[in-house]
């Protein structure tokens with residue numbers, strides 16, 4: 001039995017620099033939400049803001065909204081709000097297409113920065129879309145994929161490598177790569193880096209400028225709470241932007257879209273990564289959602305996330321048996337989730353969901369708990385583990401209703 005109590009958890013929440021932020025979110029009663037690394041929670045003010053965009057900007061303004069509501073600059077406005085969370089200048093980030101499409105554009109552009117080289121290094125346990133997109137890019141540009149050892153990606157670098165493409169925080173284990181160190185190792189052999197920040201941004205601050213990184217992409221529906229399917233962001237170092245040759249040359253990436261010229265001429269800066277008409281409703285929801293980060297220091301975000309994930313590890317390890325931690329214990333190697341292997345992980349996760357503790361399962365045997373520091377409290381973790389103890393003691397996880405099926409989550 002742990003020496004930790006619910007009162008200790010309450011005291012930790014009261015001392016947290018992020019205390020009170022949870023009130024900005026509309027979370028259902030009785031739910032402990034530990035899946036913000038898949039789909040972030042709904043900020044309370046977003047439904048009214050979105051309704052106003054639909055009624056006033058679209059309904060009343062009609063096509064005039066491009067100017068009167070400044071829809072034209074929504075991509076850039078969202079990018080500017082994300083920038084401080086990734087160590088970027090506001091003008092160096094834009095938002096618009098899905099993560100997979102954005103990865104495709106960025107990977108082609110990255111490879112074209114090194115036209116004399118043929119190898120893309122990536123990691124075999126990366127999120128599937130990253131590998132699939134790389135396979136498509138390799139086929140298109142006649143490149144070779146080199147799957148590195150996740151324990152040592154730098155060992156796969158040599159002077160044939162054009163691009164090192166890594167996901168900063170692993171979706172399954174929550175393990176985090178050394179972004180500055182691997183960026184420097186890639187640069188030492190003349191390669192460029194493409195970082196996927198899907199599982200970092202909004203929970204794990206990064207400093208792309210300080211690391212002298214090259215390109216980065218990330219989704220906005222996880223810790224940025226942009227809503228299901230909200231569009232992804234892309235950043236490129238200012239020193240590279242005017243050399244980026246991305247493959248989907250649409251009119252919104254043109255230097256003068258409304259001049260309607262015959263030939264493509266890329267816009268200056270990061271705008272050239274944009275393709276077509278921005279998804280105004282999705283970007284409006286995202287722009288509004290990002291307000292929950294106003295006044296949040298990135299150091300506080302990280303400190304809160306680490307305190308919470310430490311606490312969750314301690315609670316699980318002291319109160320239940322049979323769960324093998326696969327998330328690194330070292331702070332410098334951990335993102336903002338805690339994952340355990342368990343032979344009945346699928347049933348455990350389903351039994352917890354039935355009790356209102358929403359985490360998720362990842363094949364083959366991983367129970368994954370995302371910790372979004374803006375709205376997950378220490379008491380939530382305490383309550384979640386209380387449920388876990390009951391599930392294991394009463395063997396609810398072995399209920400035939402939880403026999404493993406293919407699920408969308």
Ligand SMILES: Cc1ncc(COP(=O)(O)O)c(C=O)c1O
Nearest residue numbers: 098099100127129167171196198
């Ligand atoms: C690392 C990573 N990359 C990409 C994606 C998703 O790409 P998309 O938004 O295109 O579905 C995810 C999660 O879905 C992810 O975890």
Ligand SMILES: Nc1c(O)cccc1C(=O)C[C@H](N)C(=O)O
Nearest residue numbers: 037038039127171172198408409
């Ligand atoms: N993007 C998702 C989706 O379209 C459906 C279901 C889940 C997702 C996710 O985001 C999964 C997530 N990237 C993961 O880390 O597993």
